[in-house]
Amino acid sequence: MIYLDHNAATPIAPEVREEMLRVLEIYGNPSSLHEEGQKARSLLDESRAKVAAFIGAFPDEIIFTSGGTEANNIAVHSFAGSSAAVSAIEHSSVLKPFEYLAAKGVRVHHLPADSGGIVSAGNIPAGVSLVSVMLANNDTGVIQPVRKATEAAHAAGALFHTDAVQAAGKIRINVRELGADILTLSAHKMYAPKGIGALFVRRGLKASPLMQGGSQEKAVRPGTESTVLAAAFAKACETAEKRMEKDEAEIARLRDMLESLITAKVTDCRINGLGSPRVSGTSNITFSGLKGDSLIINLDLAGLCVSGGSACSSADFRPSHVLTAMGLSDGDARASVRFSLGRGTTEEEIVRAAETVADTVSSMRGKTW
Ligand SMILES: Cc1ncc(COP(=O)(O)O)c(C=O)c1O
Known part of the structure; x- marks a missing residue:
């Protein structure tokens, strides 16, 4: 099996697994005043500090969710x-x-994207309280021009939120440099x-809870914190911090290889977002005339795990709203497949994946045309 669906979930890194086993013994409740509770509190505090450091924030600006x-x-x-x-x-x-x-x-205004998948955030209507533009699209x-979007939001008097789930661990993030409020x-995209x-909620701002309960996580996210998961998340941040550039250079090389092999072997296919700045491991390709859900199932049968994008599940294959926002027709958006590579991806897998795609597309086209 070849796994090219890292944007959906990543395998757990060995360092993270080891850390989880180590901290499993720390079973106290971080809110308890006694020794066992305080061990858990220290672990939670250390984890928060590491996650904060990963994005250039203060620990008290991090709310675990x-x-x-x-x-x-x-x-x-909020x-x-x-x-x-x-x-x-x-x-x-x-x-x-x-x-x-x-x-x-x-009142909710939608900021459009161009055909390269880049959001234009220059035109923020007056009176807006919040602007939300993601850092990298799933x-x-x-990669979105978030720094520019932040400036436009602040110029309009709005706060700026960015969803960095697909960027974290792939590009360096510093909340101060981005100007994000x-x-x-999310940890499971980071091994x-x-x-x-x-x-991250900038100092001076107060988020409101979705649930009521205890005072954990500043009462914004009440409920006993998972110290094991927090420690795992912190270890994932530390690991990414150390190896990000090296990993991403190799993943980008493999992604480029995958794209050139597929475009050389398969006619009538197009890479979405090509030419725009992209995170290293993601490749979204339209195979004209095909149904993406059938292609994904056939690729799975041939041993290749890919996806149609985040809006899709086996029961519900809608065209990606991201691709239609970029100007693709419903048909072309439905004919698109997302390949997402990760740390464990090898060159040999990429060669086999491209062959599998070429064979599968050609046999499906042979049948439908
Ligand atoms: C860009 C983006 N934001 C948010 C989420 C949701 O994160 P989680 O699965 O941790 O709820 C995802 C998951 O695919 C994502 O890709």
Whole structure:
């Protein structure tokens, strides 16, 4: 089996696994005042400091959440006010809370993307409280001009949120350099387990809770914290910090190889977002005339795990809203497949993956045409 779906989930890094086993013994509740509780508290504090350092933040600016979805929801619900602007290519965990608020009367403006998958955030309407533009797109890998978007948001008097889930560990992130007020992370895209993420909330801002309970995570995310997951997340950040440039250079080399092999072997295919700045491991390719869901199933049968993008599940294959926002027809968006490489991907796998794609596409076209 060849796994090219790292944007959906990454395997757990050996360093992270080892760290989780080490800290499993620390079982106390971080809110307990006794010794066992305080061991857990120290571990949680250290983990928070490491996650904060990874993005150039202060530890007290980090709120641990259950993942990217929860962090995005807290960001949108806390800061959207009565009028907000969001890019058309956001993940559903940003778009859906905005839709929910729009149904309740909040004015929501959508910022368009161009054919290269880049959001134009120059035109922020007056009176907007929050602008949300992601750092790297999950379907295309296109890196957004977030620094510019932050400036435009601040010039309009709005706060700026960026969903950095698909950028973290792939490009260096510094919240001060970006000028972001609020930023989302998720551990399971960074070789740590599912179930933990973080919301950076700049000092001076106060997020509001989605749930009521204890005072954990500044009462924004009540409930006993998972010290094991926090330690895993922190280790993933430390590991990424050390190896990011080297890993990403190799992953980019393999991604370019995959794209040139596929485009050389398969006619009528197009790389989405090519020419725009992209994170290293993502390649989104339209295979004209095919149905992406059937292609993904056939590739899976041939031993290659890929995906149609985040909006898709086996029961629900909708065209990616990211691709339609870039101007692709519904048909072309449905004919698109996302390949996402990671640390463990090898050159031999890339060669086999390209052959599998070429054979599968040609046999499907042979059948349908
Ligand atoms: C860009 C982006 N934001 C948010 C999420 C949601 O993160 P989580 O799965 O941790 O809830 C994802 C997951 O695919 C994503 O790709």
